Amino acid sequence: MDPPDSRVxxxxxxxxxxxxxHMDSASLTLPHFQYSPENVQGPGSSVDPSEVTLPGCSCCSxxxxxxxxxxxxxxxxxxxxxxxxxxxxxxxxGYCSPVFECSALCTCSDFCSNRVxxxxxxxxxxxxxTQSRGWGVGTLEPIPRGAFVCEYAxxxxxxxxxxxxxxxxxPEDNNYIIAVREHAGEGGVGVTETFxxxxxxxxxxxxxxxxxxxxxxxxxxxxxxVVPRLALFADQDVDAGAELTFDxxxxxxxxxxxxASTQDGRTDGLQRKKCCxxxxxxxxxxxxxxxxxx
Numbered sequence: 001m002d003p004p005d006s007r008v009x010x011x012x013x014x015x016x017x018x019x020x021x022h023m024d025s026a027s028l029t030l031p032h033f034q035y036s037p038e039n040v041q042g043p044g045s046s047v048d049p050s051e052v053t054l055p056g057c058s059c060c061s062x063x064x065x066x067x068x069x070x071x072x073x074x075x076x077x078x079x080x081x082x083x084x085x086x087x088x089x090x091x092x093x094g095y096c097s098p099v100f101e102c103s104a105l106c107t108c109s110d111f112c113s114n115r116v117x118x119x120x121x122x123x124x125x126x127x128x129x130t131q132s133r134g135w136g137v138g139t140l141e142p143i144p145r146g147a148f149v150c151e152y153a154x155x156x157x158x159x160x161x162x163x164x165x166x167x168x169x170x171p172e173d174n175n176y177i178i179a180v181r182e183h184a185g186e187g188g189v190g191v192t193e194t195f196x197x198x199x200x201x202x203x204x205x206x207x208x209x210x211x212x213x214x215x216x217x218x219x220x221x222x223x224x225x226v227v228p229r230l231a232l233f234a235d236q237d238v239d240a241g242a243e244l245t246f247d248x249x250x251x252x253x254x255x256x257x258x259x260a261s262t263q264d265g266r267t268d269g270l271q272r273k274k275c276c277x278x279x280x281x282x283x284x285x286x287x288x289x290x291x292x293x294x
Contacts, residue, residue, distance in 0.1 A: 010127055010204065011035050017121045019204045020140070022128035030127075030135075031174075034201045036153060037120060039227060042197065044158020049227040056105025063113045064102060071102050071114060083116045084146030085219065085233045098182070099221040099231075116148050117231045118223045123149060125244070127207050132276045134174075135207045136243050143238040149216055152178055152205035152230040154198025162195040162292050174199070176206055178248070179289050180220055180230060194220070195292075196230055205232065210286055211245035213279035218246055245277070249287035 007020035010030075014037050021030070039049040047053070057070045063081070066072040078099040080086055085099075102114045124140040143149060154176065157165070162177050169175060176199040182192045198206035208216070217235045220228035232246055272285040 007126070011037065015121050015204075016119075017124060019121070020124070020126040022126055022138075024129070028129055031199075033199065033206070035203060036201050037203050038151065039153050039156050039196065039229065040201050042155030042157040042161065042201075044161035045156045045227075046158075047156075047225065047227050049156050049225050049229075052104050052224040053226050054100070054103050054105070054222060054224060056103050057108060059102075059106065059108040059112075062109045062111065064106075064108050069102070069108070069114070071100050071106065075100055077114075079113050079116050080146075081113050083113065083122075083148065084144065085148070086146070088146055088233070088235065099219060101221060101223045103224045105224075117151065117221045117229055121150060121204075123147070125150065125204055127204065130209070130243070133209050136209045136245075137204060137207045138243050139238055139240060141240050143234045145234050145237050147234045149232045149234055149244060150205050150208075151203060152196060152198065152208070152218065152232060154196045154202040154206065155200065156227055157195050157197055159193065159195065159292070162197065165197060165199075166292050175288075176202070177289075177292070178218075178230060179292055180218070180228065180250070182220060182228070194228055194230075205230075208232070209243065209245050209277070210248040210275065211277040211279055212247065212275065212282045213277070214245040214247045215242065216244055216246040218250065247287070249289075 007023060009018035010021050011019045012035060014035055041048045057064060059069050064072055066077050075098050078086060101118055102108050102112050123143050126138050126140050128136055128138055130136040166177060177195060177197045180194045215234060215236050215238050216232045219231050219233060221231040222228050272288050275282055275284055275286050
């Protein structure tokens with residue numbers, strides 16, 4: 001394994017911890033994109049994700065408590081004292097508890113335990129070239145279960161823009177668009193949709209591969225803005241050198257992705273791409289969110 005100081009920093013200093021490129025892959029041509037550690041406003045989005053729009057708490061303690069903190073009173077405590085996610089619902093349950101972190105307007109300490117995703121990367125990650133799935137992301141150190149790994153950051157775009165971009169894609173193009181739907185209100189009747197596309201502007205998360213048996217899962221986390229950050233947490237203890245993956249479909253089990261025909265990989269005239277994750281439970285094809293195309 002190459003010493004870290006001989007590797008290239010993919011983030012070019014924009015992350016507190018460098019995102020390395022494996023030396024065997026450094027001579028290969030990376031996709032052209034602009035690195036951004038956080039979401040940026042894209043076409044069709046009416047809200048700037050960098051704008052502080054959520055109110056802050058008035059806690060004066062070192063670390064906030066659900067009994068007194070307005071940020072925690074609705075959803076409860078999200079992290080333990082070491083910053084690990086407490087509610088590790090399996091992604092196949094189709095449910096993740098909402099997370100609201102303390103924001104720039106909060107009076108609590110910068111070291112408050114309710115500030116995790118906003119602190120950025122804490123583990124050394126490496127982008128490398130896989131044998132059969134293009135680029136991938138590995139970890140250079142062990143990551144404990146429940147730990148924050150990275151965001152899936154990119155342009156926050158509107159539904160029509162997401163539809164336009166997906167329809168313009170060629171069969172050989174990668175589809176980076178992630179659609180997250182959150183249900184709120186009594187009976188979960190209200191639906192909030194967030195579309196993130198890191199194809200042109202994005203972070204290390206854009207290189208994460210899909211797996212039908214992943215070691216990461218995605219949780220929408222709100223920090224300063226009503227626009228959630230798509231945060232990825234370790235769903236299990238991950239050894240150093242392991243590839244990091246998540247389920248592109250969200251692992252909800254019942255969706256347009258699962259009900260589409262998989263006999264020949266075609267759905268509504270679109271060619272689905274084969275999945276090469278190698279898991280025993282592999283569904284043979286990568287998820288395809290047809291709702292964006294309807």
